[in-house]
Amino acid sequence: MPRHRKVLVTAVALVAAATTVSGAVVSSARSGPAKLTASSATGCTSSKGTLRYGIAGAGIAQLDPNTINFAGQAPLQTTLYNGIAKYDRNMQVVPDLATKWRSSKDLKTWFFSLRKDVKYSTGRKFTAEDVRANILRVLDPKVTSQQRANAKDIRSVRVLNPYLLRIKLGSPSAILPNALVDIKMSDTANVDTLANSGTGTGPYKVGSFVPNQSLTLVPNPNHFGGKACLQRIEFVREPDPTAMVTDFKAGNLDMIWQVRPTDVPAVASSSVSFLRPKGVSGAHVWELDTTSEPFNDIRARQALSYAIDRKTMNRAAFSGLATPSYGNSLISASSAFYSKKLKPYTFNLQRAKQLFDAAGVRPGTTFTFWALAGRRDEWITMAQILQQDLQKIGLNLSIQRSDVSTWLSKFFPAGKKYPNTIIANYFSMPPNPTYAMKQGQFGSCECNWKNNTFEAQALKAPGVVDLAERQKVYDVMQQLFSVQAPVMVIAHQTNIVAHQKRVSGAWEDAQGNVHLEEAKVSG
Amino acid sequence: MLRYVFRRVVTSLALLVLGSILVFCLMRVIPGDPTITKLGGSIREVDEATLAEIRGDLGLDKSLPEQYLDWVAGVARGDFGSSYFSQFSVTTLITQRFGATLLLAIMAMLIGALIAVPASIAGAIWPNRPLEAALSGFAAVGIAIPTFVIGICLIIVLGVELEWLPTQGYVSFQRDPLGSIRSTLLPAITLGIGVAAATMRILRPSLIDVGSASFVRTATGKGLRRRHVVVRHELPNASIPAITAAGIIVAHLVGGAVIVEYVFARPGLGTLLVDSVYQRDYGVLQTLVLVAVAAFIATSLVVDVILGLIDPRLRTKAVT
Numbered sequence: 150m151p152r153h154r155k156v157l158v159t160a161v162a163l164v165a166a167a168t169t170v171s172g173a174v175v176s177s178a179r180s181g182p183a184k185l186t187a188s189s190a191t192g193c194t195s196s197k198g199t200l201r202y203g204i205a206g207a208g209i210a211q212l213d214p215n216t217i218n219f220a221g222q223a224p225l226q227t228t229l230y231n232g233i234a235k236y237d238r239n240m241q242v243v244p245d246l247a248t249k250w251r252s253s254k255d256l257k258t259w260f261f262s263l264r265k266d267v268k269y270s271t272g273r274k275f276t277a278e279d280v281r282a283n284i285l286r287v288l289d290p291k292v293t294s295q296q297r298a299n300a301k302d303i304r305s306v307r308v309l310n311p312y313l314l315r316i317k318l319g320s321p322s323a324i325l326p327n328a329l330v331d332i333k334m335s336d337t338a339n340v341d342t343l344a345n346s347g348t349g350t351g352p353y354k355v356g357s358f359v360p361n362q363s364l365t366l367v368p369n370p371n372h373f374g375g376k377a378c379l380q381r382i383e384f385v386r387e388p389d390p391t392a393m394v395t396d397f398k399a400g401n402l403d404m405i406w407q408v409r410p411t412d413v414p415a416v417a418s419s420s421v422s423f424l425r426p427k428g429v430s431g432a433h434v435w436e437l438d439t440t441s442e443p444f445n446d447i448r449a450r451q452a453l454s455y456a457i458d459r460k461t462m463n464r465a466a467f468s469g470l471a472t473p474s475y476g477n478s479l480i481s482a483s484s485a486f487y488s489k490k491l492k493p494y495t496f497n498l499q500r501a502k503q504l505f506d507a508a509g510v511r512p513g514t515t516f517t518f519w520a521l522a523g524r525r526d527e528w529i530t531m532a533q534i535l536q537q538d539l540q541k542i543g544l545n546l547s548i549q550r551s552d553v554s555t556w557l558s559k560f561f562p563a564g565k566k567y568p569n570t571i572i573a574n575y576f577s578m579p580p581n582p583t584y585a586m587k588q589g590q591f592g593s594c595e596c597n598w599k600n601n602t603f604e605a606q607a608l609k610a611p612g613v614v615d616l617a618e619r620q621k622v623y624d625v626m627q628q629l630f631s632v633q634a635p636v637m638v639i640a641h642q643t644n645i646v647a648h649q650k651r652v653s654g655a656w657e658d659a660q661g662n663v664h665l666e667e668a669k670v671s672g
Numbered sequence: 673m674l675r676y677v678f679r680r681v682v683t684s685l686a687l688l689v690l691g692s693i694l695v696f697c698l699m700r701v702i703p704g705d706p707t708i709t710k711l712g713g714s715i716r717e718v719d720e721a722t723l724a725e726i727r728g729d730l731g732l733d734k735s736l737p738e739q740y741l742d743w744v745a746g747v748a749r750g751d752f753g754s755s756y757f758s759q760f761s762v763t764t765l766i767t768q769r770f771g772a773t774l775l776l777a778i779m780a781m782l783i784g785a786l787i788a789v790p791a792s793i794a795g796a797i798w799p800n801r802p803l804e805a806a807l808s809g810f811a812a813v814g815i816a817i818p819t820f821v822i823g824i825c826l827i828i829v830l831g832v833e834l835e836w837l838p839t840q841g842y843v844s845f846q847r848d849p850l851g852s853i854r855s856t857l858l859p860a861i862t863l864g865i866g867v868a869a870a871t872m873r874i875l876r877p878s879l880i881d882v883g884s885a886s887f888v889r890t891a892t893g894k895g896l897r898r899r900h901v902v903v904r905h906e907l908p909n910a911s912i913p914a915i916t917a918a919g920i921i922v923a924h925l926v927g928g929a930v931i932v933e934y935v936f937a938r939p940g941l942g943t944l945l946v947d948s949v950y951q952r953d954y955g956v957l958q959t960l961v962l963v964a965v966a967a968f969i970a971t972s973l974v975v976d977v978i979l980g981l982i983d984p985r986l987r988t989k990a991v992t
Contacts, residue, residue, distance in 0.1 A: 208947070210757040218711065290722045291729065293711050344759040359768050360758035361947045362939040387840070388937045395832065396840065554704025554952045561708055562718040592719070 191352050191667055193378035196368045198670035200652060201383045203402040205393040206524050208361035208386040212347035214333035215287050215294045220577055220644065221406055223662035228366055228382065229270075230333035230349035233261055233280055234326040240427055240580050240659050242326045246275065246334055246350065256321035256612055263312040268371040269336050270354035276311040282337035284316070284329075298593065299328040299584050302611075321612030327581045352377040352666055362386055378654065378669045389523070397647065403670060404648040404655065406663060409526060410468040416647045424646040424657040429472060429481050430578045430585055431644075431661045433528070435637035436560060439598045441568035443510045450634040452504030453571075454494040456538055461496075463640055466530035471640035477631045479578065479586050481641035486582045486620065488627040494634075502542040512543030519559055520573040522550035528573040531639060546571075560595045571637075580659040583610040583619075586626050589635065598635030680976050684969040691965040692958065696740050699954055705732065706756040706952045730756060743958060753955035755948075762959045765944060772842045773933070773940035775852065777925055779860035784867025784921075789907075791868070792875040796883065796902045807872065814869025819928045823862040823935040830858060840937040859936040863928045870924055874917045878910035885909070916979060919972035926964050 204221040214230045217223070227235070235245040244250070250261045267275035284306050287294045305317045318325065336348035347355040352372045356365035364384040368377035385402060387393035390409050394416055397405045408416055413423075437444035437453070444450050459473035472483050476491030516539070518532040529548060536546040559565070560572050572595065578585035590607050591599040606626045613619040630636075643661035655668040707726050711718055727733050731742060746753055752762035760768075795807045831839035837858045843851040882888060883906060891901045933942035941960060948957040 210755075210947075210951070211759065216710075291725055293707075293718075293726065342759070344757075359939050360755065360760060360765065362769075362943065385841075386937055388934055392840065392937070399832070552704075552950050554706075554709045554950060555702070557708045557711075558704040561711070562720070562723060564720065 191372075191375045191378050193376050193667075193669070196377045196380045198379055199381040199383060200379050200404065200665065200668055200670050201385055201402045202665070203385050203387050203393045203397060203405040205387045205390040205405075205407065209358075209364050209384060210361050211344035212355065212358065212364075213343045214335055214349070215283065215296055216292060216344075218293070218295065220661065222384075224382075224384075224665045225347070225364075225366075226331075226333055226662065227351065227664050227666045228353045229347045229351045229355070230335060231267075231351055232330050232333050233263065234330050236330060236580070236658050238427070238656055242324075242330060246280075250326060252323075252325070256323055256614070257318045259316045259318070259325050260309075261314045261316070263314065264373065265312055267350050267373045269348055269350055270369040270371055271336065271339075271348055272371055273336065273338065275334060275350055277308040277314040278311070279334055279337060280314050281306045281308050283332055283334055286337060286340070287332050296331045298587060299579065300332060320608065323614045324581060324583060324611055327579070327584065331579075353379075353382060356381065378667060379665075382665060382668075390526075397649075400649070403652050404646065404663075406644060406646050408645040408647050410466065410470050410642075410645060411526070413468055413470065413645060413647075420650050421647055422650050424648065424655060424663065426643050426657040426659050426661065428484060428580060428659040429641045429643050429661075430484075430580045430659045432474065432479065432481070432576050432578065432641045433471070433531070433639045434574050434576050435639065436572040436574055436594070436596050437635065437637070438560075438565070438567045438570065439596050439635045441566045443505075443508055443514075443569065446508040447633060448504045449508035449510055450637075451494075451632075452501045452508060452510070454634050454637055455497045455504065456501035456535065456542070457494070457637060457639065458496040458534055458538060459494075459639060462531045462534055465534060466527035467640060467642060470645065471642035473640045474638040476627070477634055477636075477638050478627045479576070479588055479630060479636075479638060480582050480623070480627060483641070484582070486623050488624045488631075490624060491627060491631045498538060498542050505542070505544065510544070513545070515545040515547055515569070517570045518546050518548045518573065519556065519567075519570055520548065520550050521556050522552055524553075525573070525575070532573070563592055563595045563597060565595070565597075577660055582623050583607075586610070586623070586630070589626070589630050594636065596635040598633065600629055600633060603629045676980055677977055680973050684973050687969055688962070688965055692744075692962050693740065695958055695961040696743070696954075697736065699952065699957060700736060704952050706730065706954060707732065709951045710756060743955070747959075747962070752959045755956050756953050757951055762956050765956060766941065766959065766963070769940050769944050771845060772856075772938050773929060773942065775845055775856050776859055776863065776929060776932070776938065776940060779853070779856050780863035780867055780925060780928075783860055783864025784871055787864065787868035788871035788875060792872055792879055793902055793907065795876055796879040796906060797898050799880075799883075807876065811869045811872040811876070814865050815873065819862060819866055819931050820935050822865055823859070823932055826858055826862055827935075830861075842938050842940075859932045859938060862935075863925065863932050866924060866928055867921055870917070870921050871914055875910060875914045878913045879906055882906045882910045912979065915975055918975050919968060922971040923968050926967065 202224065207219060207221060209219065209222045212225060212229065214226050217226065231245045233245055233247040234242050237243045246264055246267055247261045248264055250259060252259045261280070263277055263280065269275060284300065284303065286292055287296045287300060288303060302319045302322065303316055304319050307315045309315055316325065334350055335343055339346060339348060345358060345360070347358070350373065352369055352374065353366035354369040356367035358364050363386065366382040368380065387396060390412060393402070393405050394408070394412050396402050397416065437450060439445055439450070454477055459475060463469055463471050463473045472481050474482060475493035475495065476482065476488070477494055478487060478491055480487050518535070520528045520532065529550070532546065532548045536548065539546050559570070560567050576588050578588060586607060587593055589598065589603060591604060603626055606622050610619060610622045613622055643657060643659070646657055646663055648655060651670055651672050653669050653671065656664050658664065705727070707723055707730065724733065731739060734742070743753065754761050755765060758765070791807050795804050827839045830837050838855050839858065841855055843855045845852040879902070888901060888905055891905045929940065930942035930945055933940040934946055944956065945960045947953070948960065
């Protein structure tokens with residue numbers, strides 16, 4: 150290979166790597182029209198076979214993609230719907246219904262060009278008006294959309310022509326397309342029936358739907374990207390994780406979501422595989438009310454962090470499959486963005502006792518551990534380990550489980566007081582660290598923590614283009630979060646998804662969302 | 673007789689109203705509400721003002737009596753409201769699932785009757801034998817063991833080990849009648865065992881009581897075969913207490929169906945009820961409880977009327 154070509158290839162590789170690591174899209178988006186990748190199409194010429202997908206415990210209650218609140222229905226986001234941008238298998242943001250995008254120099258104005266061959270499953274044409282309507286709907290405070298958190302800086306959305314859109318922001322952002330990945334282009338012309346019609350532009354459409362029970366997807370004949378790979382996808386609700394595993398082992402299910410870590414050895418066999426996401430951004434956390442006793446005292450929070458035996462918890466609750474967060478960071482220790490400067494909270498009960506004493510937590514004090522009933526058994530395992538360890542230093546832990554509504558009402562929305570209580574929760578965080586660390590912001594975190602430096606850095610992060618500079622911002626935020634410990638980050642882990650080896654093409658993203666848009670079943 | 677029926681109908685309606693008020697109030701005093709469940713804890717940066725606005729849209733900001741009257745007015749118009757979550761009308765949700773529960777209830781009653789009646793007859797024909805002890809044991813155990821334990825045992829034995837019957841799911845009767853019955857058999861047996869045990873607990877002592885009546889002695893003295901005496905003379909008389917208890921058995925059936933449908937992942941009204949409790953989906957829950965209470969009251973009413981027709985002393989007693 151000639152030397153200049155080799156240099157060029159190396160340079161291109163470096164740029165690509167930098168883009169991947171940063172999660173930013175500016176460089177690729179500014180480099181002219183973005184090519185549609187193969188993943189925009191399904192890659193299938195015919196629809197064959199049925200995939201049965203098992204979900205334990207809860208069912209799919211509704212199909213509106215922009216008010217989704219159950220991770221179990223994440224596969225619908227990419228089978229029924231598209232966004233204008235999406236993650237590819239390497240967790241890079243690439244165009245989906247857009248063909249290209251570019252931003253102004255100040256990163257406050259963005260232009261998105263759209264595909265012209267897209268139709269909804271009803272046959273109606275998709276245009277820039279639909280993008281505008283969906284974004285505005287997400288921004289409406291009365292719409293219960295979790296997508297709003299990352300898009301709330303959008304000030305205006307203007308349709309320049311049916312296939313060109315302009316978005317103006319309140320402050321610079323180099324990562325706007327990342328924020329738009331999760332805003333799906335539902336059929337806003339029929340918004341009243343969206344929750345049960347599931348009308349979108351994806352490769353599949355709804356065949357039948359019984360809320361909380363069963364859902365069948367069939368190929369969408371109007372899909373712009375070729376034929377759906379499967380003839381049917383059936384979402385099956387199983388009564389509990391044990392029943393789900395039993396049905397899977399009997400061959401009645403092709404894929405099961407959220408396998409309990411302790412069930413992994415029982416599920417594993419020569420005919421079974423597990424989805425392996427590239428990177429992990431979700432975390433099991435314990436939230437504390439930093440405005441009520443005793444956790445309004447930083448020493449009590451640090452004491453609790455020292456009392457957490459993360460290593461044992463990982464072994465006992467997650468079968469060693471999680472990544473413990475010794476540095477108490479919202480970013481996984483396995484991520485390139487994890488700050489190397491964090492001081493670990495190594496399990497140390499004597500240090501914990503000293504700090505609890507200093508914070509005025511007297512021996513005999515009882516904390517409440519607030520968890521869900523019938524789900525997330527791993528939380529209880531972790532709580533039992535903490536219970537035993539706290540007993541050694543004269544403190545008690547009362548473990549309480551309740552149904553989801555009662556559980557939520559204790560601490561949600563942010564601002565509620567819950568003294569002496571440890572809330573077990575799972576943060577399903579976006580892969581981009583800028584958005585992941587929003588979980589620590591005031592008004593977002595139910596921990597009620599407010600730190601002005603953290604808030605300022607969180608505002609600054611989206612507008613920093615240079616990767617090294619942005620890492621410095623992340624370092625400051627992680628350092629603050631680790632020392633202040635408003636939330637106990639126990640371990641990072643995605644949902645464990647098992648599938649029969651006859652299933653191919655499915656994948657799981659760093660957030661734990663399962664992608665079935667290119668899934669196939671053989672035999 | 674008409675006066676008797678009228679009084680029973682009025683009492684039943686009053687019970688229905690009381691039941692609906694009770695459920696309405698209970699759901700609102702327990703923690704959580706549909707708005708919070710809908711937001712799911714996954715939606716950040718929601719303040720109380722926004723929550724209040726969303727609650728206002730759902731009509732949850734009104735006083736409890738206002739909310740109740742709104743709902744009752746809707747029911748009177750035949751509008752039971754919609755699910756806060758799926759946006760399906762409650763009527764659609766119930767229609768989608770009614771078939772699965774109805775089939776389960778019919779099959780469970782049939783299985784219960786097929787076990788209880790012949791077993792009780794056998795106990796009466798061959799008294800004081802090991803069979804008697806076995807039947808008493810079955811009745812006691814059938815009532816004592818929780819339905820979900822019976823269900824799990826049957827799943828393991830008949831579903832997983834022997835692979836005779838499907839352990840989960842439901843096939844619509846209209847689409848595949850045989851497949852539908854097959855998919856309902858295991859949950860129906862689970863529920864039917866409880867129904868059989870409850871029926872036997874009433875029918876067997878009743879048969880023993882009737883066995884000492886003079887008309888039975890007469891029949892026996894005429895030289896009739898024991899089987900004939902039991903089936904033709906004892907059973908019709910001994911059935912009255914069992915018919916009286918039909919209302920209780922129906923209540924048992926409704927309660928059992930909730931658990932059984934959940935264990936067998938059946939898309940019936942029981943599963944819908946449990947989900948609506950978890951989600952605090954008030955409209956769905958209130959309607960379902962209303963339906964259950966109405967079913968119970970209607971059964972009791974029918975039983976009372978039948979008993980009143982059979983035994984004139986009962987209706988005289990009730991009216992005076």
